[in-house]
Amino acid sequence: MAILSKKDSKLILDPLADNNPITIQVLGICSALAITAELKASIVMALSVVFVMGLGNVVISLLRNVIPSKIRIIVQLVVVAALVIVVDQVLKAYAYTLSKTLAVFVGLIITNCIIMGRFEAFALGNGVKRSFLDGIGNAAGYGIILIIVGFFRELLGSGTLLGYAVLGNPIEKTGLYAIGYENNGFMLLSPMALIVVGILIWVQRSRNPALIEEN
Amino acid sequence: MRDKRLTFKKRLHILKHHFRDKKMAPAFNAFHTFLFTPDETTHSGGHIRAADDLKRTMNTVIMALIPVLIFSMFNAGYQHYSAVNGFPENFSVWNDFITWDNFWIGIIKVLPLVVVSYGVGLLVEFIFAVIKGHEVEEGYLVTGMLVPLIVPIDTPLWMLAVAVVFGVVIGKEVFGGTGMNILNPALTIRAFLFFAYPTWMSGDKVWVYEGMERAGTPDAISGETILGYLAQNGGDQFSYTVSDMFFGFIPGSVGETSAFLILLGGLFLIFSKIASWRIMVSAVAGALAMGLIFNGVVDAGWITETSKFYGLMSFDFWKHLIVGGLAFGIVYMATDPVTGSQTNRGKWIYGFLIGFISVMIRVFNPAYPEGVFLAILLMNVFAPTIDHYVVRGNVRRRLKRFKNAVILPKDTEEKEAALKVETL
Numbered sequence: 045m046a047i048l049s050k051k052d053s054k055l056i057l058d059p060l061a062d063n064n065p066i067t068i069q070v071l072g073i074c075s076a077l078a079i080t081a082e083l084k085a086s087i088v089m090a091l092s093v094v095f096v097m098g099l100g101n102v103v104i105s106l107l108r109n110v111i112p113s114k115i116r117i118i119v120q121l122v123v124v125a126a127l128v129i130v131v132d133q134v135l136k137a138y139a140y141t142l143s144k145t146l147a148v149f150v151g152l153i154i155t156n157c158i159i160m161g162r163f164e165a166f167a168l169g170n171g172v173k174r175s176f177l178d179g180i181g182n183a184a185g186y187g188i189i190l191i192i193v194g195f196f197r198e199l200l201g202s203g204t205l206l207g208y209a210v211l212g213n214p215i216e217k218t219g220l221y222a223i224g225y226e227n228n229g230f231m232l233l234s235p236m237a238l239i240v241v242g243i244l245i246w247v248q249r250s251r252n253p254a255l256i257e258e259n
Numbered sequence: 260m261r262d263k264r265l266t267f268k269k270r271l272h273i274l275k276h277h278f279r280d281k282k283m284a285p286a287f288n289a290f291h292t293f294l295f296t297p298d299e300t301t302h303s304g305g306h307i308r309a310a311d312d313l314k315r316t317m318n319t320v321i322m323a324l325i326p327v328l329i330f331s332m333f334n335a336g337y338q339h340y341s342a343v344n345g346f347p348e349n350f351s352v353w354n355d356f357i358t359w360d361n362f363w364i365g366i367i368k369v370l371p372l373v374v375v376s377y378g379v380g381l382l383v384e385f386i387f388a389v390i391k392g393h394e395v396e397e398g399y400l401v402t403g404m405l406v407p408l409i410v411p412i413d414t415p416l417w418m419l420a421v422a423v424v425f426g427v428v429i430g431k432e433v434f435g436g437t438g439m440n441i442l443n444p445a446l447t448i449r450a451f452l453f454f455a456y457p458t459w460m461s462g463d464k465v466w467v468y469e470g471m472e473r474a475g476t477p478d479a480i481s482g483e484t485i486l487g488y489l490a491q492n493g494g495d496q497f498s499y500t501v502s503d504m505f506f507g508f509i510p511g512s513v514g515e516t517s518a519f520l521i522l523l524g525g526l527f528l529i530f531s532k533i534a535s536w537r538i539m540v541s542a543v544a545g546a547l548a549m550g551l552i553f554n555g556v557v558d559a560g561w562i563t564e565t566s567k568f569y570g571l572m573s574f575d576f577w578k579h580l581i582v583g584g585l586a587f588g589i590v591y592m593a594t595d596p597v598t599g600s601q602t603n604r605g606k607w608i609y610g611f612l613i614g615f616i617s618v619m620i621r622v623f624n625p626a627y628p629e630g631v632f633l634a635i636l637l638m639n640v641f642a643p644t645i646d647h648y649v650v651r652g653n654v655r656r657r658l659k660r661f662k663n664a665v666i667l668p669k670d671t672e673e674k675e676a677a678l679k680v681e682t683l
Contacts, residue, residue: 224415224417226415226418226456226458226459228421228455228456229454229455229456229457230451230454230455231455233454235454239429242429242433246433
């Protein structure tokens with residue numbers, strides 16, 4: 045990458061895999077379990093978090109020398125709340141059914157531990173550009189897990205992807221359903237999302253043993 | 260000359276040395292020790308000699324399950340033909356139940372379930388043993404036999420295979436294999452099937468052979484479980500007598516119907532000291548207690564016949580023991596030594612709550628009038644907590660006893676010595 049120095053590109057690439065906020069730091073699990081039953085909702089959620097986190101990190105980084113440290117949490121909340129409301133209103137205006145599906149979870153981006161964590165740990169102590177890259181990177185790391193989980197849950201749970209019936213029609217018994225295949229209803233329940241995330245963590249750690257903590 | 264020829268056992272012993280330190284060694288050793296005692300003995304350290312190793316324990320449970328399995332094969336046919344032709348008048352066990360026709364349905368329907376359960380489950384075990392380089396563990400021997408007995412007869416084989424893979428990997432291997440699992444693997448498999456494919460696990464079609472296949476056609480047949488009937492309609496106007504329920508001539512999961520054979524199996528397990536009688540007795544007590552409470556609620560007139568819980572609540576409390584999977588669950592699943600409570604006092608609490616919660620879920624779960632597997636899984640999770648508090652309670656009681664015992668010392672020196680011991 046010519047535009048970004050090696051150090052900067054690490055800010056984006058690290059959270060995608062070896063320092064993933066979900067699978068390595070195990071943060072932001074609640075929303076990952078709640079809204080991943082459909083791939084579309086996962087993608088929208090991922091994009092919303094990328095937006096909120098990228099801009100939020102920039103704002104906090106700009107204000108980092110002005111914010112009194114005693115009230116910094118309140119300031120961070122105000123910033124993230126403002127951004128979340130923007131996302132929420134845009135969704136309500138342009139994708140109403142989707143915002144119904146996501147329901148309260150868009151609002152709950154405010155409480156997403158990853159966002160507050162990055163504000164506290166990174167944006168308060170780094171420049172605007174680096175903070176922006178860090179925000180985008182972490183949000184993308186969060187989003188990519190959401191999309192993987194959403195992909196498997198929608199495919200195996202409903203037999204569709206983004207709403208398209210890729211495995212055939214379960215009622216008319218076409219495609220895979222003709223030979224007796226059935227959708228796995230367990231995939232649509234939140235416990236299975238936890239198990240899918242668990243399997244992702246398992247796969248990632250067995251591919252890269254350096255990630256396994258010492259006891 | 261006979262002694263010149265190598266016996267099969269000798270050949271295996273020799274072959275074993277070829278496999279030593281190879282990747283497939285665990286797979287080979289598993290077959291080897293399944294058939295014969297290994298030819299090596301331990302050389303160092305103190306060891307307890309006991310006749311009942313893990314394989315023997317597992318085999319004893321399987322022996323207790325064989326009568327249930329054979330009965331279930333006859334029952335599979337009996338339920339099928341009863342659903343097609345109507346229940347025989349003047350039912351006689353020898354003419355209507357133990358027939359070749361009935362058994363044939365069992366062979367084509369129940370045996371494949373057993374084969375798939377063992378085949379897939381052992382394959383997963385072998386793969387994990389080879390990857391992780393440990394010996395194949397015996398844990399699946401019993402699970403593999405339990406699984407086909409606790410699913411509805413019409414369960415498609417591929418569903419069972421998927422569930423077995425899930426149950427063995429997520430229920431057992433991720434925790435470290437046999438002996439480390441928190442949840443009973445057989446029940447994990449059952450729970451997976453229940454949540455993943457609810458239409459195949461409940462209703463009135465899946466309990467008889469061909470029920471699902473014929474659904475919606477003029478030849479449709481159904482065989483509702485007694486609990487399903489009670490949850491839907493209320494009252495007890497069904498055609499099954501108490502002796503039908505006790506001996507098991509009723510629809511239900513493959514092997515759960517015959518309370519009589521399960522009782523015999525339970526007694527066998529108690530006398531061979533494989534299963535805990537404390538868990539069984541307390542679970543029965545728990546179920547009866549909850550049943551009595553519900554009967555009391557009905558007798559007191561607190562709910563009317565229009566209530567959707569009336570049918571199950573007014574069901575005689577002792578009949579809960581002979582319908583559904585409660586008896587099977589109590590005898591073969593709740594007593595699992597790995598996932599159950601380990602302490603004697605803990606076993607009483609653990610068992611009682613299993614019975615109690617089972618009947619509670621039966622009555623209050625509108626979607627599925629059976630709760631044994633959920634109750635046992637729930638208590639599996641709580642078993643370590645129960646044990647923890649039982650052990651803590653014992654420690655506290657002994658400390659108290661000790662304190663009372665050392666009040667007497669006269670001079671300060673003795674007192675100090677006693678206090679020193681106490682603080683250790």
